[in-house]
Amino acid sequence: THFGYETVTESEKQQRVAGVFTSVAESYDKMNDLMSLGVHRLWKDHFVSSLNPGATTPIGNPQTILDVAGGTGDIAFRMQQHAQSYNSNPNVKIIVSDINPDMLAVGRQRSLALPATHQANLSFLEANAEVLPPKLEDNSLDLYTVSFGIRNFSNIPAALREAHRVLKPGGVFACLEFSKVDKYPLFNAVYKQWSFGAIPLIGQLVAGDRDSYQYLVESIERFPSQEDFRDMIVDAGFEVAGKGYEDLTGGIAAIHRGIKP
Numbered sequence: 001t002h003f004g005y006e007t008v009t010e011s012e013k014q015q016r017v018a019g020v021f022t023s024v025a026e027s028y029d030k031m032n033d034l035m036s037l038g039v040h041r042l043w044k045d046h047f048v049s050s051l052n053p054g055a056t057t058p059i060g061n062p063q064t065i066l067d068v069a070g071g072t073g074d075i076a077f078r079m080q081q082h083a084q085s086y087n088s089n090p091n092v093k094i095i096v097s098d099i100n101p102d103m104l105a106v107g108r109q110r111s112l113a114l115p116a117t118h119q120a121n122l123s124f125l126e127a128n129a130e131v132l133p134p135k136l137e138d139n140s141l142d143l144y145t146v147s148f149g150i151r152n153f154s155n156i157p158a159a160l161r162e163a164h165r166v167l168k169p170g171g172v173f174a175c176l177e178f179s180k181v182d183k184y185p186l187f188n189a190v191y192k193q194w195s196f197g198a199i200p201l202i203g204q205l206v207a208g209d210r211d212s213y214q215y216l217v218e219s220i221e222r223f224p225s226q227e228d229f230r231d232m233i234v235d236a237g238f239e240v241a242g243k244g245y246e247d248l249t250g251g252i253a254a255i256h257r258g259i260k261p
């Protein structure tokens with residue numbers, strides 16, 4: 001199959017993305033380590049500690065967090081750990097949501113290894129980020145996170161509007177996503193070699209699935225620049241501080257944040 005899909009419809013894109021993640025669910029965590037040489041763990045740690053979940057005044061106040069495209073639980077588990085161990089806050093509820101039941105199943109299975117106090121504050125929800133279910137009510141959440149998910153959405157503005165809908169005033173939208181290395185041409189050349197050359201090959205050798213990993217690389221290429229994505233966040237009604245984003249590893253990834261006024 002070929003994934004150069006400028007002309008396909010939204011539902012076709014959604015089906016394709018579903019296929020990709022169904023076929024990578026089992027190998028997903030191992031592949032992340034290989035493709036990013038382990039660096040995705042550092043980015044995720046930084047993302048979570050910068051959001052400082054559980055840091056409420058007074059300490060111990062409840063917080064509700066939605067981790068969208070939460071997949072196998074990497075961000076949600078880290079947030080629960082941070083809330084309980086770093087901030088000693090046992091009242092942070094985290095909903096891990098994903099459109100793909102296979103990714104969620106892997107997440108649910110992995111969560112069984114967590115301490116009971118962490119498991120008790122985690123729940124799993126099959127949901128499309130573009131049309132969140134009504135049970136996620138307007139103005140109901142403190143924090144919305146999406147990590148390496150949003151570039152797969154067919155309709156990013158719709159997902160941003162939904163994020164804005166479910167967050168409380170003062171609630172935070174936070175996104176960790178692959179981005180652009182354009183500011184460093186030499187580093188960019190090396191990075192492009194790695195992503196277009198090595199990643200599909202690793203996908204073929206390790207996961208037996210070249211096409212899915214080729215798709216992942218192409219989806220990174222198509223995703224907007226730091227500035228353009230920041231403008232989309234602002235268009236959805238969020239306020240941003242400063243330039244609105246933070247580059248990680250020269251822009252291979254970036255964190256964007258917005259606050260619902």
Ligand code: SAM
Pocket residue numbers: 017021068069070071072073074075097098099100103127128129130146147148149152153154
């Ligand atoms: N957040 C996890 C992480 O950082 O490791 C998983 C990221 S994984 C690369 C992308 C996830 O996005 C997949 O689990 C996929 O099923 C999910 N996804 C794709 N389209 C979606 C949509 N429209 N709504 C919700 N989740 C979606």
